[in-house]
Amino acid sequence: MKYVIKHYPKYILLFAILSLVLAVITVSDALVLQFIINNVKDSSKIPYYVIVISVMVFILLEGFAYYFQQFNSEYLAKKAVNLYRGIVFRRITAQRISIFDNHTPSKYVSLMTAQMDNLDENYFAAIFWAFYLIIQFIVACVIALAVNPTMAIIAIILSIPNLLLPLIFRKVLENTKIKTIKQTDLYIAKISDYLFGFADWKINGGSKLIDTQEKIENTRVLQFQKSELKAQNLSTAFNHAFSNVLYLGTWLIGAFFILNKQMTMASVVAFSQLVINISFPIYSCADMFSQIVGGKKLFEKIETEIPVNSNELQNNLQLDTFKKISFRDVTFKNDQKKILDSLNLDILANQKYVIKGPSGSGKTTFLKILTKQILNYKGLITFNELDITNIADQTLYSKIGYLPQHGHIFETTLANNLSLYQNKTNKDLIEVLKFVELNKWANEDSLSKQISSESISGGEAKRIELARLLLQNKEILILDEFSSGLDKDTLRKVEDRIFSLPHQTVLYVTHVYSNELINKADQIIQF
Structure with a gap:
């Protein structure tokens, strides 16, 4: 009351x-x-x-x-x-x-x-x-x-x-x-x-x-x-x-x-x-x-x-342009099983990384730790030399864009799915649809089309989620198993464009890869 x-x-x-x-x-x-x-x-x-x-x-x-x-x-x-x-x-x-x-x-x-x-x-x-x-x-x-x-x-x-x-x-x-x-x-x-x-x-x-x-x-x-x-x-x-x-x-x-x-x-x-x-x-x-x-x-x-959120850090810390993320002796256990064991690596600005390994090897866990979805790990992770535990979640997310393994399509228009209800011009929406090889929808009439996860294919859903991510213009792009549901020709075209982005760091997680993909990467991270 x-x-x-x-x-x-x-x-x-x-x-x-x-x-x-x-x-x-x-x-x-x-x-x-x-x-x-x-x-x-x-x-x-x-x-x-x-x-x-x-x-x-x-x-x-x-x-x-x-x-x-x-x-x-x-x-x-x-x-x-x-x-x-x-x-x-x-x-x-x-x-x-x-x-x-x-x-x-x-x-x-x-x-x-x-x-x-x-x-x-x-x-x-x-x-x-x-x-x-x-x-x-x-x-x-x-x-x-x-x-x-x-x-x-x-x-x-x-x-x-x-x-x-x-x-x-x-x-x-x-x-x-x-x-x-x-x-x-x-x-x-x-x-x-x-x-x-x-x-x-x-x-x-x-x-x-x-x-x-x-x-x-x-x-x-x-x-x-x-x-x-x-x-x-x-x-x-x-x-x-x-x-x-x-x-x-x-x-x-x-x-x-x-x-x-x-x-x-x-x-x-x-x-x-x-x-x-x-x-x-x-x-x-x-x-x-x-x-x-x-x-x-x-x-x-x-x-x-559902208490008042008192766990989120409330500070005015601002992050400079992304330079480096470092993992130092990062270990994570789940049900007494070690998923990550003393992980040490650096992620550098504007570099393109392919993260590969068999299913269950810890790739998705690594991404969830990086995006603060998992907090109970041991070790140190820094963003531009700042411990990420001291960085407010939303401040970190202002730098990171994340396409999860199982994303979501909202039951609304194509335009709203792309923009997440933010103000984006039709020109920007059409351009990003072309980028992800959804040319059939790259027009103003299609932007008002009502869609849902049931009305589109898995590959179309993945590309809409990628387009949504690109519109946010984040410095770091994390893509977890993006290749799922895409035909080889479409996947190759989109991967070429992703790995050609000049001012963004890309972490591309996959368990299906080719020599062509490996050659596009600046570094391979093996799990």
Whole structure:
């Protein structure tokens, strides 16, 4: 809520005013009932048609107040989720790559969609509704004290058990909610894993096994949901019982006062309506409490999993024109297996390097260490004699362009895929498409073409990713297995152009190479 209060103070103030107005009008139902009964008993006081018109005006006022308060409340909850979703997304994208990779994309998607919807309903909306109910409770108590202080105090005393219920059930509600959230997250992760491997198990006869695994995970989710519902409904049952004690107890006390001629029937009816306006907020808040507790736990879970980025270096260090990157005794282990062992090498400006070696020899690991995707290595890496651990990630990335082994094509236009939504002229986009041998798309009409990874071939995707990289005009270009999916003739033409770039350092990783490619390189790095 701190984010909402900070960003939307005017909306919060408007919500509070509308809530107070609606609470006063709603609680005034009791006075309207008393007004009707008193005047029906003595019709000489006010004509019946005046009573009808007065009640109709009251109903209209209550309707208008209800509409504006509810709309403002629900819209404020939507704005709160919208605000928090943006905050979380910016935190996700601000993470270091090494931190980002701790979770799968499906985890982040679940967080940004299903879990945000959960927060909307079970946290923000519930808090605003509970706030209104508290105002209604206070207004009802004030009016009740004005009508009959003795009965008001008795009613408030009878409501104490309902007020204590949330505190009694808090721990069990929290625990069951946390377990349900964790199991749901696990189910989403499992299903995402199964669907990513759809073709593998579909073709290779694993359908029954996958179905069985899904049923197991789904049943576990249901079991935790059942436990959560048990806790919620046990709390609700006690809440309902104590609310009946309050309501019926008020009638019994009212009957006593009528018998002793200390109250009229109209006063008892009015007071019983006031008690409803006292008990309803308590009853609803007790139920709402379980939602808010669960929502708060989800909010805290998100805050813990996606904290404010404090690991990224925040300095104004600027890098000069690239001269040299040095690796000194760099070692990296993965699952007790040495991937890199005391690596020593220098990468010099404007040089072209072919990095070769069999699959699993450490080529991609080397690139990930260089681009700070892997941080838990031993040894020293310097950029222009500066330890890269002291260089902010974005500062380093301003010098390095990286085409990963498995890149990504966004579901948008060709132009947006090339420019990454930056301002680039059509002339620049067309020129770079020609550079990467995508001449069929090197025209203005094709730039607005919608593409996705499914609508283009693997070789086309690789060349679009290369074109995207070249448009950034970085000093260092890193290409990891660029040759995958390209025919020999196209690959040869593009490689000629890459290795002829006059002012850029190229690290070209491949496990498929020819003597022609070797001859183009200034140096071969063997893994």
